[in-house]
Amino acid sequence: MLKTLLKQIGSFKTASILTPVFISLEVVMGVLIPYVTSWIIDEGIAKSHLGNVYKYGAIMLVLAAMSMLFGILAGRFSALASSGFARNLRAAMFRNIQTFSFSNIDKFSSAGLVTRMTTDVNNLQNAFQMLLRVSVRAPLNLIFCILMCVFINTHMSTIFVVALVILGTVLYLIISRTVKLFTQVFKKYDDLNNVVQENVSAIRVVKAFVREDYENKKFSKAARALYGLFVKTESLMALNHPVMMIVVYGCIISLSWFGAKHIVGGDLTTGQLTSLFTYVMTILSALMMLSMIFVQLTMSAASGKRVAEVINEKADIVNPENPVMTVPDGSIDFENVKFTYNKTGAPPTPATLLAGQNVAAISDCDYAVNDVNLHIDSGETIGIIGGTGCGKSTLAMLISRMYDVSSGSIKVGGVDVRDYDLETLRNNVSMVLQQNVLFSGTVLDNLRWGKSDATLEECKHACRLACADEFIEEMPDGYDSVIEQGGTNVSGGQKQRLCIARALLKSPKVLVLDDSTSACDTATDARISKALRDYMPEVTKVIVAQRVHSVMHANRIIVMESGRITGFDTHDNLLKTNDIYREIYTIQTQDSGDFDKPK
Ligand SMILES: Nc1ncnc2c1ncn2[C@@H]1O[C@H](COP(=O)(O)OP(=O)(O)O)[C@@H](O)[C@H]1O
Ligand SMILES: [Mg+2]
Numbered sequence: 001m002l003k004t005l006l007k008q009i010g011s012f013k014t015a016s017i018l019t020p021v022f023i024s025l026e027v028v029m030g031v032l033i034p035y036v037t038s039w040i041i042d043e044g045i046a047k048s049h050l051g052n053v054y055k056y057g058a059i060m061l062v063l064a065a066m067s068m069l070f071g072i073l074a075g076r077f078s079a080l081a082s083s084g085f086a087r088n089l090r091a092a093m094f095r096n097i098q099t100f101s102f103s104n105i106d107k108f109s110s111a112g113l114v115t116r117m118t119t120d121v122n123n124l125q126n127a128f129q130m131l132l133r134v135s136v137r138a139p140l141n142l143i144f145c146i147l148m149c150v151f152i153n154t155h156m157s158t159i160f161v162v163a164l165v166i167l168g169t170v171l172y173l174i175i176s177r178t179v180k181l182f183t184q185v186f187k188k189y190d191d192l193n194n195v196v197q198e199n200v201s202a203i204r205v206v207k208a209f210v211r212e213d214y215e216n217k218k219f220s221k222a223a224r225a226l227y228g229l230f231v232k233t234e235s236l237m238a239l240n241h242p243v244m245m246i247v248v249y250g251c252i253i254s255l256s257w258f259g260a261k262h263i264v265g266g267d268l269t270t271g272q273l274t275s276l277f278t279y280v281m282t283i284l285s286a287l288m289m290l291s292m293i294f295v296q297l298t299m300s301a302a303s304g305k306r307v308a309e310v311i312n313e314k315a316d317i318v319n320p321e322n323p324v325m326t327v328p329d330g331s332i333d334f335e336n337v338k339f340t341y342n343k344t345g346a347p348p349t350p351a352t353l354l355a356g357q358n359v360a361a362i363s364d365c366d367y368a369v370n371d372v373n374l375h376i377d378s379g380e381t382i383g384i385i386g387g388t389g390c391g392k393s394t395l396a397m398l399i400s401r402m403y404d405v406s407s408g409s410i411k412v413g414g415v416d417v418r419d420y421d422l423e424t425l426r427n428n429v430s431m432v433l434q435q436n437v438l439f440s441g442t443v444l445d446n447l448r449w450g451k452s453d454a455t456l457e458e459c460k461h462a463c464r465l466a467c468a469d470e471f472i473e474e475m476p477d478g479y480d481s482v483i484e485q486g487g488t489n490v491s492g493g494q495k496q497r498l499c500i501a502r503a504l505l506k507s508p509k510v511l512v513l514d515d516s517t518s519a520c521d522t523a524t525d526a527r528i529s530k531a532l533r534d535y536m537p538e539v540t541k542v543i544v545a546q547r548v549h550s551v552m553h554a555n556r557i558i559v560m561e562s563g564r565i566t567g568f569d570t571h572d573n574l575l576k577t578n579d580i581y582r583e584i585y586t587i588q589t590q591d592s593g594d595f596d597k598p599k
Contacts (some may be wrong), residue, residue, distance in 0.1 A: 001308040005124070008092055008311075012084035013075045015124075020136040022074035027137055029067035031144040034278035036060045041271030072134065082129035093310045102402045106341070108310065109311060111197040115190070116310050122305035129302035141286040145279040154270045156262065159254045160283060167247045167284060171291045174239055174287050177552075179298045181233040186302055188226040195222045244288055253281045255262050285494075286543035288498045317404055323421035328413040328430040329378040330509035330540035332399060336408035339369040343406075367406070367574045368394040370563040376508070378413075381533060381541040381553025385584060386560035392544045394511045395560070396439070400429040401543065412510060430508035432516040434544075436499040438487030443472055446498060450505030462504040465531045467524050468497035492519035500528065510540045522549050529553060548588045 009016055036056050044053035097105075097113060108116070109382055118211075149157040199206060199215050206215050255276055262268035363371065365388045368391045376382055382415045384392045397403055398410055401417045410417050430450070438446050447459045459479065469495050475481035496516050503511060511532070517525040530548065532541055545551050558569035559574060559581045567578035574581040577591040 001123065001305055004311050005089070005304055006309040008088040009081070009085055010088050012088070015081035015084065019074050019078040019132040022070045023133060023136045024203065026070035026074055027140040027144065029063045029070065031148060033060055033063050033067070035148060035277035036063065037278070038271030039267070039276040041103075043271075046270060046563055053329060078129050078132045079131060082125050085128050085192040086121050089307055089311075090117055090125060093117055093121075093307065096311055096313060098319075099315040101315055101404075102315070102397070103314055103317075103341070103343075106311055107313075109123045113193065113202075113310065114197070115193050116306050119189070120498065123300045123303040124307060126488045127296050130293055130296050134289045137284040138289040138293070140542075141282050142290075145283045145286070145333050149276060149279050149427050152276060153262065153268055156255065156258055156268070156276060158530065159251060159258065160280065163247050163251045163280070164287070166250075170243045171240065171287065172242075174236055175291055175295055176297055178233055178236050181236065182230060182295065183302065184232060184297070185226065185229045186500045188222070188229055190220075192222040192249055193225055194239070195219050197540055200532065208337050210358050232377075240288065240291070240346055244284060248281065248284055251284070253278065289385055303559070303593065305457045314330035315400060317422070319422050320419055323424070324415050324419050325421050325424050327420065327424060327509050328415070330428075330538070331378040331411075331413055332374065332376040332510065332542075333411040333414070334372045334374040334408070334539060335411070336367060337372040337398065337405050337410060338367050338407045339394060339403065339405050340366045341368055341394075341403075342366045346500075365562075367563050369398065369405075372408075372565055374558070374565070377565075378540055378541075378542060379538050380556065381543065381554040383530075384542065384544045384556035385548065385551050385557060385559060385581070387544070388546075390560045391563040392560055393514050394563075395542050395558075396431070396471045397433075398541060399433050399510065399512060400426050407560075412416075427506055428508050429510040429512065430503040430506040430513045432496075432499045432503045432514060434516075435513040436496070436516070438490070438495060438498060440485045442477075443475070443498065445507060446483055447479075447502050448504040451507075454505050458505065459501070460503040465504055465535055466497045466501035467520075467528050467531070468494070472499075493521070493524070496520060497524075497528070504536075508539060509540065511536070512542045512544070514544045515546060516543075517550055519544060522547070525550055527555075539552070547586045552585075 012587075036059055040053055040056045043049060044051075044056060085426075093113075093116065105113070134203055146157065146160065149160060151415070157231060195215075196216055199219070202506070206212060255273065259268060259273040263270060263273065370391075372395065384395065386392055394403070399412065399417070401410075401420075401422065404418065410430060412420070412425065433447055439449070444456070444459060445460065448454050450462075453459070456479065460469060463472055471490075472479060474482070483490065483498075487498075490498065496519050500513065503513075517528055520528070525547070526549070529543070532539075533553070541554075543551055543554060551557050556568060557574055558565055560580050561580060567574050567581055569577065573587060
């Protein structure tokens with residue numbers, strides 16, 4: 001993990017090295033200043049020698065100015081290094097996420113990826129900046145100040161040893177407990193983020209189901225848990241300060257007590273005692289800083305792990321070595337295809353672990369698509385129908401290799417989909433996904449996602465086929481109207497028609513529509529199907545639908561149940577031979593069944 005993260009420092013290596021260099025210089029200057037103070041007091045004030053006060057005063061000013069300059073430089077470089085580190089981390093994650101297949105994304109969840117790119121990277125950025133600044137400053141301060149103290153008066157420095165031991169023990173006790181608590185805090189943070197993200201992205205559903213109260217309660221619960229833990233952690237952390245103060249004042253009192261004796265004895269000057277006071281403060285605060293950075297590093301270790309996971313994740317669908325760059329035609333073959341989302345099988349039970357079998361077999365019901373054999377001719381229109389969760393979307397997504405089959409093979413144009421160049425395949429097998437989105441931008445921008453150099457005429461043609469032209473022309477700016485983020489300012493049916501038009505612009509050989517007209521009325525649905533049949537006869541059309549009306553005019557219809565195909569024939573034949581199809585048809589064509597059937 002550390003290697004992955006450190007690699008991202010990249011071009012900001014110089015800044016990362018310069019920061020500690022300047023900090024060391026700043027520390028050296030800072031350490032020398034109290035020493036010069038003791039000269040001013042002893043040589044100048046005590047001896048009433050104004051010349052010496054000026055001379056040492058001038059030296060002190062120069063040292064202070066240099067210390068400030070080095071401090072400013074160190075600050076600037078540490079900011080540069082840590083912001084650059086964060087930028088590189090985000091870029092590396094984003095670049096890798098673009099290569100992810102659906103199953104990679106399923107693994108992290110979209111919300112999880114967002115948290116990793118924001119909160120976790122912020123944590124790392126702060127930790128890195130602190131590490132650059134404090135990890136050099138604190139130990140250096142500690143060492144130099146102790147050396148100076150020993151140099152000034154060996155006897156008196158035993159006081160520090162006692163103080164260090166006391167402070168060290170107490171800090172250790174506090175920190176070991178806070179670190180434990182902080183780990184819990186971060187878990188609670190994740191919970192809270194999940195609640196917020198789920199709620200905000202599904203706010204329409206929440207409102208539609210009047211679940212605001214329930215959601216509020218859920219949120220309060222997550223927030224309260226976090227609050228409780230934070231109070232506990234922060235109260236513990238707050239103990240640091242009083243403990244440190246007790247030790248500091250203890251040191252000052254002991255210093256004054258023993259210092260007075262030494263001054264009377266003649267082996268310590270007033271000036272030296274003054275500088276000892278300054279050093280004791282510096283030493284103890286260096287110790288505090290070290291303890292803080294320890295807490296910060298432990299906190300960000302979890303974030304580091306989460307970020308590194310995303311950077312190191314290998315996309316599980318990649319281009320083959322010698323990819324096929326053309327799709328000959330739109331025929332589709334499924335040969336003994338099985339597919340499961342659950343790659344590892346059921347989690348091992350203690351019994352299987354004891355028996356040494358840690359990979360449990362995948363049971364039959366784990367398959368979302370099971371034993372599928374099909375041949376679809378180029379240019380055919382195929383309907384897929386079946387209950388929710390029976391595997392229709394999964395079957396459709398396998399064609400454009402959104403997921404790889406678990407066993408068996410799928411061919412498009414007679415070539416295994418795994419042998420194609422991914423871009424070629426997906427340009428030729430155009431999919432309108434069930435959960436489809438539009439992006440912020442104009443209608444035309446969105447259409448040109450399908451084909452970046454499409455002319456206005458081409459776009460209009462695609463929209464006519466998808467029956468989208470009618471409402472686009474009614475929009476205030478026509479094809480230049482702005483679509484809000486996620487397509488919130490168009491209706492569900494309009495969004496679906498835009499998505500279909502966008503897919504048509506690719507001029508694919510295979511067009512897969514996954515429940516893409518579910519929000520359109522039956523009449524529009526029928527017009528779209530007819531337009532596709534009439535104007536794109538050579539394109540293979542796979543139409544997944546819940547409504548019999550959407551598929552009954554297809555050349556052949558696939559009926560699915562629990563991942564298996566129970567029928568693959570024409571509408572008329574299926575009515576005679578397939579019980580499930582007949583049942584769906586009867587329910588939906590009864591007057592009460594299809595409420596939007598044209599009268
Ligand atoms: N991303 C996923 N991860 C795990 N399981 C999934 C995923 N998507 C779908 N499934 C499961 O696979 C089965 C088939 O789903 P799907 O193909 O979406 O059905 P349909 O489109 O017919 O409603 C369902 O049991 C569903 O719960
Ligand atoms: Mg589906």
